[in-house]
Amino acid sequence: MTLPSPDGTAGVAPDAAALVGVALPKRAHLVRRLLKDPTAVVSIVLLIVIAAASFAAPLLTSADPAAPSLANTLGPPAPGHPLGFDGVGRDIFARLLYGGQVSLIGALIAVLVAVAIGVPSGLLAGYAKGAFDAVASWTANLTMAIPAIVILLVVMTALGASTSTAMIVFGVLMSPGVFRLVRASVVAVREELYVDAARVSGLSDARIMRRHILPVVAAPTIIQAAQMFGIAIMIQAGLQFLGIGSSAESSWGSMLSDAFSNIYVAPQLLVWPGLALTITVSAFALLGNALRDSLGATAIKPSRAARRKARAAKSAARVTPSAKTPAIVLSDDAASDDDDAAADAATPEADVLLVVENLRVAYPTSGGESVVVDGISLTVRKGEVVGLVGESGSGKTQTAFSILGLLPPEAQVTAHTISFDGRQIAGLGRNAMNELRGRRIGYVPQEPMSNLDPSFRIGFQLVEPMRQHLGLSKAQAKAKALGLLARVGINDPERTFAAYPHEISGGMAQRVLIAGAVSCDPELLIADEPTTALDVTVQAEVLDLMRSLQAEREMGMILVTHNFGVVADICDRVAVMQTGKIVETAPARELFANPQHPYTRMLLDSTLEDSVPRRALAAVGAAATGSTAADTTLATDPTTPTGESA
């Protein structure tokens, strides 16, 4: 069975998993935080008003909620009877107020019973585990697998039909929900080190329970209690609507039942009890949400200003080209302008594939914005391999993603130019971009296992883009995919084609991703740390593969890496990035032989220190210190292992 619901009504099941681990802050602190949340304030005020009105009913009206009067049947409002009369001439206002008492007291009973059973049993099951846990968990699952109202109907005939009995029984039926939540919270904290430490230091179980476990249980239980209040009020109204409960008692459910019997003559009778029920239950639900937000601190709502900022950022999310310096964020309309501007941006040099000029990427933060790429420029020629090198956080990956148009919507991207094969691609719409991505620009990600869709077979993931871009038939695409898999060095292409991503190794997955990147014969390949996440032994093979594919297809390539071994191995030219800026660009040999910028020198040195000395890397070190003798070793040794991992 799938996990059954804690309440059995059609309500939102309080999500135990989401509540686990919410800790209870200091009381005063909590109140202050709650009062800052408008939702919490509104719901608390509503609930106070409803409760006050219900319990002050005798002061607010002198009418008897249970006294029928034939003369007043369905009568309009009259002095002392502000809401008029119901189907048997009872005062609606009085029934509404007294009905509120019944609802709130009933719900309180149900919640108290649920907590009284659920908390101790959950504590015990979570803390002691063993047989009690097994039996209790099993029982909890069982009672949750059947609609509560059905059990209630059966039990009510056995025990008699008063609302408070029904709510006691419903409390029992809700207790599994509390039990599971408490148990999960205890199990989560039980594994924590500080509980072990407390146990080792000889604290008694009772003491550990009070000091370390109860605080963790309290917050989720309070949140769930608020939600259970609402659920109990709803199910109670449902039972009363069906006619269960004392007929002498006023209740919102029985008012709805009366409205139902008069639905043809006086449908407006639905309004007041319906509103009372909905507002009360919503208030409890909102209070539950607000409590979760202020206790959990996970789902803090952004302030209005922050939301506005995020919205503004979203509209600027696409890469927006600016015709003149300095870079200006253009509006959406201007950005998708026309092809004339794009033609202007074309570089005269025929063999230039990609030109990036003055690219800037920033993210909005609470205090303004954080610039991750700060005005970089980059050129890639046809068939040229350009290394983009730098430490993590230097903006390499952000640069790669902005060329592909893959940055998240909140990123603010501007550039004078991003042109591909002479055409301005900055600010292209999604459809136009999709004609380039995958088709003419390929992308190889860093972490192979997380970059294949886990729900689809590998074959499908290879075939789908080829069919879309190249218009191949299913059979043609499959044949080509199998060929590609063989080409990237997979021994049994048929089997890999039919496999799911979780059935293959990381090295295989990276080969699959490379096959996918080159499947539509792109002219430019952007590879983001393609070997970093792989085993050392596999790294060299994958790099070899990329180099041979690049050479055979004469692809331009941007290789993002922090690894100078990789650079030495494969790159023609290198751009070194530091904190969002390119600090040095040079042909690979020149860079190794004669690094100009201190940061480049520092990177080269640290490459040497971090890794096991190897021939080629030793050569890099030598080059970095000024000896040019090692150049030949560097450039000609194809077996250079690319040692260090991330």
Next chain:
Amino acid sequence: MLSFLLRRIGSGLALIVVIASLMFVLMNMTGQNVARNIAGQTASEEQVAAKSAELGLDQPVVTRYLDWIGSAIQGDLGSSWFTGQPVTDTIGAKLPVTLSILLVGLLVGTIFSVIIGVAAAVKGGWVDRAVQLLAIIGFALPSFLIALVLAAIFAVKLQIFPAVGYVELAESFSGWAKSITLPAIALAIGAIAATAQQVRGSMIDVLKMDYVRTLRSRGLSARSLLFRHALRNAAPPALTVLSLQFIGLVGGAVVVEKVFGLYGIGTLVFSSSSSGDQPLVLGVVVVMVLIIVLVNLLMDVAYGWLNPKVRV
């Protein structure tokens, strides 16, 4: 996949047996003198005793339980104490009504949860806020209240749909569709509120995944990206919520059937439990749990189809 399914079927059957037994115990705690109720208040002690013997109530509870469960396993749920009709016949006659509103409610619920949840996740902004609001309202409106409001507006005031009664599918499709539209919507709204929230949440999570970015880098169309790749990965948790919601749907049917004057098994569980007709109550409960188990099994199959990792 097969052993996965067999395990699920096994635990489902165990659930039915245990719940039926539990209900048997509950109903026999009552000490209510059913024989007297049936024979009538004016009946003599002898007549009551004779009725008791006829129904087997003079037997020890354990014997009666074993008898009942023994024949129940063979598909015989006994006969009603009041009408003497076989329970399976009575339920069989009323099942189509309830199944119609439950399954259509589930279908409508699924479709709208997906549409609303995806829209909220992808569009964000005011669409998202509207969906959040809908979730709170959908949570706070019990299905019978929705049913009452729908009936008042669409059946009584506008008279687009019939207020009461059920038209059999075999009789007229449009009649059938009209007779179950309002009840199915009333049932579905709560489920939509909860499930759309989950669809929204897991879509937002999935759209942040690395593989979505990589798929985007392959130039896939937005439609394939959202509805083929992202939705399929986002579906399993939503399916779990939906199968929980289905239990609520069955409970909601009890009250919603009353509002729309539909004589299904929801009405039956209410009427038979208030009269104390034990075989009928037990039979209806067994059938309800069976429906829940079957629908959950269906969802498990869907879950396995969506998520290749659980198939092993």
